[in-house]
Amino acid sequence: MASLAAQIQFQQIVKSYQKKQPVFHQANLEVRSGEFLYLTGASGSGKTTLFRLLMGAEAPDSGQVNFAGKNVASLKLRERPYHLRSFGVVFQDYKLLPHKTAKDNISIPLLIKGEPLDEVSQKVDDLAARLGFTHLLSSKVASLSGGEQQLIAIARAYVHNPAVILADEPTANLDNQTAENTLDILRKINQGGTTVVLATHNLDLIKRHPARTLLIRQAKILEVNR
Amino acid sequence: MNRSILFQQVKDNIKAHLATTLGGLLTATCALVLLGVFVLVYVNLIDITNNFFHQSHYSVFLKPTQKTVDREAVNSRIREVPGVINIQLISPKQSKQDLLQSFEGTKAVLEKINLKNLPWVIDFSLEAGVELSVQNADALSRMAGVDELFYGRETKDQVETFFQIANFIGLFLVALLVIAILYIIQNTIMLGIRSRAKEIEVLNVLGATPSFIQLPFLIEGALIGIFSGLSSLGVMYLLYRFLLAGVTFSPATYGLVEMVHFFDLPQQLLTVAVMAVMGLISSGLATRKILLDLKP
Numbered sequence: 001m002a003s004l005a006a007q008i009q010f011q012q013i014v015k016s017y018q019k020k021q022p023v024f025h026q027a028n029l030e031v032r033s034g035e036f037l038y039l040t041g042a043s044g045s046g047k048t049t050l051f052r053l054l055m056g057a058e059a060p061d062s063g064q065v066n067f068a069g070k071n072v073a074s075l076k077l078r079e080r081p082y083h084l085r086s087f088g089v090v091f092q093d094y095k096l097l098p099h100k101t102a103k104d105n106i107s108i109p110l111l112i113k114g115e116p117l118d119e120v121s122q123k124v125d126d127l128a129a130r131l132g133f134t135h136l137l138s139s140k141v142a143s144l145s146g147g148e149q150q151l152i153a154i155a156r157a158y159v160h161n162p163a164v165i166l167a168d169e170p171t172a173n174l175d176n177q178t179a180e181n182t183l184d185i186l187r188k189i190n191q192g193g194t195t196v197v198l199a200t201h202n203l204d205l206i207k208r209h210p211a212r213t214l215l216i217r218q219a220k221i222l223e224v225n226r
Numbered sequence: 227m228n229r230s231i232l233f234q235q236v237k238d239n240i241k242a243h244l245a246t247t248l249g250g251l252l253t254a255t256c257a258l259v260l261l262g263v264f265v266l267v268y269v270n271l272i273d274i275t276n277n278f279f280h281q282s283h284y285s286v287f288l289k290p291t292q293k294t295v296d297r298e299a300v301n302s303r304i305r306e307v308p309g310v311i312n313i314q315l316i317s318p319k320q321s322k323q324d325l326l327q328s329f330e331g332t333k334a335v336l337e338k339i340n341l342k343n344l345p346w347v348i349d350f351s352l353e354a355g356v357e358l359s360v361q362n363a364d365a366l367s368r369m370a371g372v373d374e375l376f377y378g379r380e381t382k383d384q385v386e387t388f389f390q391i392a393n394f395i396g397l398f399l400v401a402l403l404v405i406a407i408l409y410i411i412q413n414t415i416m417l418g419i420r421s422r423a424k425e426i427e428v429l430n431v432l433g434a435t436p437s438f439i440q441l442p443f444l445i446e447g448a449l450i451g452i453f454s455g456l457s458s459l460g461v462m463y464l465l466y467r468f469l470l471a472g473v474t475f476s477p478a479t480y481g482l483v484e485m486v487h488f489f490d491l492p493q494q495l496l497t498v499a500v501m502a503v504m505g506l507i508s509s510g511l512a513t514r515k516i517l518l519d520l521k522p
Contacts (some may be wrong), residue, residue, distance in 0.1 A: 055431075078435075081433045081434060081435045081436075082433065083433075084430075084431065084432070084433035085432075085433035087433075089431055089432075095424075095427075095428050095431070096428075097424075097425055097428065099242075108428070108429065108432055109432050109433065111231050112429065112432055112433055112434045112435075112438055113433075117230065117231070156432075
């Protein structure tokens with residue numbers, strides 16, 4: 001949500017799984033509200049872990065993850081769902097509910113927030129009109145193409161106006177044209193003031209649409225360009 | 227959560243694993259029918275027994291050699307017993323007439339038996355809740371001219387022992403079946419959760435509260451409980467009517483019709499309410515574990 005000041009801060013984060021090499025070692029990061037940034041790095045470098053740390057699904061071994069000025073690790077169990085509502089997550093495998101229609105899928109975050117049904121319907125219709133996929137709303141997700149499903153997944157991530165959109169390899173399974181369209185939509189969303197963090201391997205995409213890029217290498221978060 | 231969304235979720239849950247839900251419902255119904263039949267038989271047995279022992283009946287059999295004076299003495303002694311009612315002096319002639327009247331069909335056979343030596347009998351009853359004390363029973367038994375005092379104490383003791391054993395078995399059976407029902411509903415819900423694991427994961431990531439995820443499953447559990455309660459009551463009622471039809475068909479057991487009864491309305495409502503609570507508990511247990519394991 002543009003009105004919520006998104007501020008992501010990783011301070012001296014150390015994170016490792018069992019006895020393996022640490023994923024992060026003394027890693028730092030700061031993202032201001034309304035930024036668009038790419039997150040890149042080799043497979044298994046820690047892009048998803050970064051998202052999970054931010055969402056509170058993982059706790060760092062040491063250091064502190066702050067979101068909007070609040071230490072994520074200090075959140076109580078009952079506060080966690082509300083913390084998660086500050087994010088819109090776009091998954092590589094979409095994580096849509098195939099037996100439901102596109103509209104039902106997009107409505108979920110609003111229903112979770114407890115918004116009235118008529119408002120939910122109106123908001124989904126408006127968003128579909130803005131992003132140009134009104135014709136898909138009544139289709140079952142299972143019958144849609146990969147690109148269309150990704151569009152629905154982005155709409156679901158954005159419909160409740162989150163402070164940050166975390167997109168985990170959203171273009172990985174898409175052809176070039178669809179990947180460009182997906183990026184356009186995320187850019188459009190960012191122009192509305194929503195912070196977008198896009199994890200990707202697609203360096204061509206980054207070259208064609210340059211923006212602040214972070215590289216995770218050797219357990220550090222490095223600035224590639226700014 | 228919006229009510230229509232909640233019921234839509236419940237509908238989706240049931241639709242997603244309809245066969246499992248119906249299987250769970252059927253198994254819970256069977257377990258409940260077993261439990262219900264036991265309770266029904268037990269409650270009716272208690273009622274019939276209480277009815278039977280409502281008034282205590284006693285018979286003093288006099289010796290053939292007894293004299294009128296002995297009879298009068300015994301009669302007077304009986305009158306002194308606390309709570310005594312309906313004292314009846316039955317002569318051998320009266321005894322014979324009663325016997326022939328009771329066994330009308332076998333009158334010809336009885337006529338051939340020597341019924342001349344029937345004894346004098348003094349029958350009496352005590353008010354409800356009053357029992358003949360051991361002292362009075364001994365005193366009556368030892369009186370001149372008294373052959374035997376028959377007061378069915380042994381029968382009553384046997385019945386009481388039977389109920390003590392039945393109580394123990396009943397408690398065990400009730401506990402066993404209650405656990406079975408909880409387990410059946412819990413497993414039904416667990417299967418439902420597994421079939422919707424992906425959806426639960428998505429809801430969790432999107433910021434759904436535990437109650438948002440849990441509530442549809444709780445309602446599903448309560449519904450399984452309610453419907454298995456209702457269907458088991460239906461099955462038991464059919465069984466009851468069927469047995470009653472058999473009982474009324476036989477003249478020997480016709481009298482039982484007045485004594486046996488089905489669960490009354492408050493008991494039926496209580497059964498359904500208890501089943502709803504059991505459904506809630508079972509699904510609460512089933513969903514608790516998955517909610518604890520959830521991470522975004």
